[in-house]
Amino acid sequence: MTKKSMTCVLVLIVLAAIVSLAGCTAPSTDHKATLAGKDVFDPAKFSMATYTIATAENQSQGLLTVLAYPGEKDGDRLASVTVSGNVSSRLDAWLNRSHEGVNNATLTVIDGEGMQTVAMPKSLNMTTMDETWNTPGSTYDYYGTDSVIVPAGQYNNCTVYYGTKTIQYMGSNLSFEVIYYMHPSSPVPIFYMVKSSxxxxxxxxxxxxxxxxxxxxxxxTAQSYFDRISSGEYTRAARLLVTVDGSTLKPMGRDSILSMEENMSRTYGTAGEKMAIQYILTDSIQSTGRIGGHNAVAVHWSSIHYSRSPGQVYYIDGTFNMVDDGGWKIIV
Structure with a gap:
């Protein structure tokens, strides 16, 4: 099957429920000849991206979140997590200076039976926890342009890249095809597909x-708050909190911040040495009117927190009341 016929067949059968594709269009001259694997998710160009995952049968497979943490000691980090029901897999990969390889990576899998954290073999060189097995050294060839409608909106004249690859894993050869839809308005893929056996x-x-x-x-804001808690940056986490005095918003006072730091350090320690956070997902945002002339909402979230030793998993959900005060803040 040619790349053209394969692409158009995928366009016709994939994701009718959550995405609409406009069909193959004439090639554009404004494009790069290849897409490098290191540029698919570049931690210098975004902070967070979320995706809906589905199969060709339009069956929802869950959610993917990709997070960027540049400038860490072991290199620029990409953290990605897939969540489907009570099963989640998180990959933390630290890229080298040139982003051509992975310094190290850890995988944490949590399901109804418990959790397991393992060091990933460097030879896999994976960057994200999805089905693409994308590595910094991968390359994808320019194919053409197409337009697409995804939950984030409509994107016209996306540049489409295509690649095939075969990898060895657990003694087996895995072969598959990958298509990426890139758009100049977004630092990450608008849409991508993986076809395998x-x-x-x-x-x-x-x-x-x-x-x-x-x-x-x-x-x-919810993700940023938990990121700072997980890394032990409690003072920075407190900057995302406000109190309400009548209709006036106020930052947390020094005594309250010190009390928060003491309480949080007992639970999370320094940089998640006691408790760690697998993911945080917001699934509902409801308007609650206005506070002091600012928009306010109730945000329902769910999360998994865990301790490494002993290995214990905690499924948590809650609601943050937030207000838009030059950026969304959590009301305490």
């Missing part, structure tokens, strides 16, 4: 945030 899996963009974004939406 197991079928087709597709990823449709829900949301994406720039590299310096910490609080532009309630979803981003």
């Amino acid at each position: 197991d079928g087709i899996v597709a990823y449709a963009l829900n949301s994406v945030y720039g590299p310096d974004d910490i609080d532009s939406t309630p979803e981003r």
Whole structure:
């Protein structure tokens, strides 16, 4: 099957429920000849992206979140997590200076029976926890242009890249085809598909945030808050909190911050040495009116926190009341 026929067949059968594809269009001259694996998710160009995952049969497979943490001691980190029901898999991969390889990576899998954290073999060189087995050294060839509608919106004249690859894993050869839809308005793929012997899996963009974004939406604020808690940066986490005095918003006072630091350090320690966070997902945002002239919402979230030793898993959900005060803040 040619690349053209394969692409158009995928376009016709994948994700009718969550994504609409406009069909193959004439090639554009404004494009790069190849897409490098290191540029698919570049931690210098975004802070957070979320995707809906589905199969060719339009069956929802869950959610993918990709997070960027540039400038860490072991290299620029990409953290990605897939969540489907009570099963989640998280890959943390630290890229080398040139982003041509992975310094190290850890995989944490949590299901109804418990959790397991393992060091990933460097030879796999994976960057994200999805079905693409993308490595920094992968290359994808330019195919053409196409338009697509995903939960994040409509994107016209996306540049489409295509690649095939075969990898060795657990003594077996795995062969598959990958298509990426890239658009100049987004630092991450708008849409991508993987075809293997197991079928087709597709990823449709829900949301994406720039590299310096910490609080532009309630979803981003919730993630930023838990990121700072998980890394032991409790004072920075407190900057995302406000109190309400009548109709006046106030930052947390020094005594309250010190009390928070003491309480949190007992649970999480320094940089998650006691408790760690697998993921945080916001699944409902409801308007609650206005506070002091600012929009306010109730944000329902779910999360998994765990301790490594002893290995214990905690499924947690809750609601944050938030207010838009030059960026979304959590009311305490």
